[in-house]
Amino acid sequence: MRTIYCLIAVCALLSSGCSSTSADEQITVLAAASLQDVFEAAGEDFTEQTGVEVTFSFAGSQSLVTQLAEGSPGDVLATANEKTMDQARADGTVADPLPFATNTLTLAVAPGNPKNVQGLDDLTRTDLLFVRCAEAVPCGTASDKVLADLQTTPVSEENSVTDVLGKVTSGQADVGLVYSTDVTRSQGAAEAVDFPEAETALNTYPIAVTTQSDAPAAQRFVDHITGPDGQRLLQEAGFGTP
Amino acid sequence: MTRQPTAPSATPAWIWLPAGFGALLLVVPLVATVVDVPWADLPELLTSDASRQALSLSLRTALGSTALCIALGTPMGWVLARTHLPAQRLIRTVVLLPMVLPPVVSGMALLAAFGRNSLLGGALEGFGIRIGFTTVAVVLAQMFVSLPFMVLGVEGALRTQGVDHERTAATLGAGPGRVLTRVTLPLIAPALRSASVLCFARALGEFGATITFAGSFPGITRTLPLEVYLVRESDMDAAIALSLLLLVVAGVIVAATHAQPRRPV
Numbered sequence: 171m172r173t174i175y176c177l178i179a180v181c182a183l184l185s186s187g188c189s190s191t192s193a194d195e196q197i198t199v200l201a202a203a204s205l206q207d208v209f210e211a212a213g214e215d216f217t218e219q220t221g222v223e224v225t226f227s228f229a230g231s232q233s234l235v236t237q238l239a240e241g242s243p244g245d246v247l248a249t250a251n252e253k254t255m256d257q258a259r260a261d262g263t264v265a266d267p268l269p270f271a272t273n274t275l276t277l278a279v280a281p282g283n284p285k286n287v288q289g290l291d292d293l294t295r296t297d298l299l300f301v302r303c304a305e306a307v308p309c310g311t312a313s314d315k316v317l318a319d320l321q322t323t324p325v326s327e328e329n330s331v332t333d334v335l336g337k338v339t340s341g342q343a344d345v346g347l348v349y350s351t352d353v354t355r356s357q358g359a360a361e362a363v364d365f366p367e368a369e370t371a372l373n374t375y376p377i378a379v380t381t382q383s384d385a386p387a388a389q390r391f392v393d394h395i396t397g398p399d400g401q402r403l404l405q406e407a408g409f410g411t412p
Numbered sequence: 413m414t415r416q417p418t419a420p421s422a423t424p425a426w427i428w429l430p431a432g433f434g435a436l437l438l439v440v441p442l443v444a445t446v447v448d449v450p451w452a453d454l455p456e457l458l459t460s461d462a463s464r465q466a467l468s469l470s471l472r473t474a475l476g477s478t479a480l481c482i483a484l485g486t487p488m489g490w491v492l493a494r495t496h497l498p499a500q501r502l503i504r505t506v507v508l509l510p511m512v513l514p515p516v517v518s519g520m521a522l523l524a525a526f527g528r529n530s531l532l533g534g535a536l537e538g539f540g541i542r543i544g545f546t547t548v549a550v551v552l553a554q555m556f557v558s559l560p561f562m563v564l565g566v567e568g569a570l571r572t573q574g575v576d577h578e579r580t581a582a583t584l585g586a587g588p589g590r591v592l593t594r595v596t597l598p599l600i601a602p603a604l605r606s607a608s609v610l611c612f613a614r615a616l617g618e619f620g621a622t623i624t625f626a627g628s629f630p631g632i633t634r635t636l637p638l639e640v641y642l643v644r645e646s647d648m649d650a651a652i653a654l655s656l657l658l659l660v661v662a663g664v665i666v667a668a669t670h671a672q673p674r675r676p677v
Contacts (some may be wrong), residue, residue, distance in 0.1 A: 306646035325545035326627030
């Protein structure tokens, strides 16, 4: 029953999207959830410049890759790490991905840094409540890399980077290991303390046109993101250049 | 039970259709989970350090919070059933509220009360007592969501019970304490039992308030449901194996509380 409703809803969406424009004036972009703010802004610029309508689908990278493999429509795929993009390439759903942004780990602290956290070494302090991502999730893998030489005693290992940030912004924890774009998105609820070791665990975001796409606008959208306009928006949001 | 057996009332044929759809909705996901269980690796998956730590923590905290719910919830049910408080209806509503609150809202409420930035949590922190990220926080979260079940069970039993037996015992010279332990409690024992089982089940399954309020650390705050949610990211087989464990426990609980089959009317 639900499937039928979903199909009706999807059909309605598709037909309304296609009714007034020809096929190459509309593209669908599948992008990692962390890119939502930037891509929506970039999409508006792109539509203004080219007249091409962009429909977005934001979700976890892993889900997007699985959806594509199962036949979901999509002209462009942008994931939050190279591992998931490699999988899409192995599935044969994309070709020739390009890195377009990086994200680094940073220490999130309360505004004003009341506990005077200066760098990674502070994480061994016993007077600090430190929260990080669990090893099993992607941000935890990156955290393991930068913490390899330190004896830290986190009070909690959370399921996602947003959960870690939440513990810091709610005041439950003093310091959390998160991505710098998360701190930017918190809009002042947390402050970032950068540390040089973060360079060893850079997270690279790749983008690619899907093999099913026959819309010339798909490549133009990729060019827009890797070009100056897209890069400016990404940097404003706290992403680095690859 | 002493009622004359009657023939089942006529069932319109169409009732089978929605009833069947409803049953499918409930049964298919459960069967699908069992089908997906990696039976060959099951012993290994269930005896891993992480699984055993999570199971042990879950059992200890759920038993502890159930004991505390009995100790506090029974008197609460008594007060609601046998005394006349001002604004009784309002009090009952507030006390039962956590039962229907979304768990994440319960977590936010506990944070507001016991978090480091809260009045209470801040004061405790002054004495060097921290609740967040400790097993105490897990038990508190479990109690917050399961205590209403105990209150409701006890209050309901006392109300249907009435006070006749207790009056008789008092007339015969028993003091209030003796009436309570020799008359009232034995009479509501079955209700107390099923309410405890419900409390335990609710505590064992607690997820939202725990992850919001207590955090997630192996052996301290990462209970079985949190472990399932975490390993799902990296190891689907392990997540399904642990789900089966919780499913079996849930099955035992339901069978224990609703053991009596009811005949059609």
